[in-house]
Amino acid sequence: MHYLMGVRIDESVLPYPDDELEATFARVGAVNDEMKAAGVWVFGGGLTPSDSATVVRRESGATTVTDGPFAETKEQLGGFYVIEVDDLDQALHWAEKCAEACRVPIEVRPFEGIA
Known part of the structure; x- marks a missing residue:
């Protein structure tokens, strides 16, 4: 089954201090490598800040x-992972490993299906 793990960030407190940024990248890279080695990694990536978004509405x-x-909220989607696991x-x-590495909340949601 495929899951989206959304990296939830508070853009008002980013970026990390320089000394923390390098350590964060190292932790995240290690977890990414671990997911790839375990065969659960599908793909993932970081996103540009939410003010770079464009919203298209059809009504x-x-x-x-x-x-x-789209939403005015303190917390934004800063990146994501798509993984394939059994349950x-x-x-x-x-998600726990990613939350520890990123030091931000991770939202986990299953896909309804993959096209």
């Missing part, structure tokens, strides 16, 4: 395009 036959994030318990195991 009543009209399309609107606006700048910025939620295994996904939560990897």
Whole structure:
């Protein structure tokens, strides 16, 4: 089963201090390598800040395009992983490792299906 693990960040406190940034990249790289070695890694990546987002809405036959994030909230999606594991318990195991490495919350959600 495929799971999305969303890296939740508070953009008001980023970026990490320089000394912490290098250590964070090292921890995240180690967890990424561990997931690849375990065969659960599908793909993942970091995202640019939410103010770089473009939102497309289609309502009543009209399309609107606006700048910025869809939701005004303190927490934003800063990156993500897609993993393939047998069940939620295994996904939560990897989410715990990612949360420790990134030092931010990780939201875990199963895919309904893969096209």
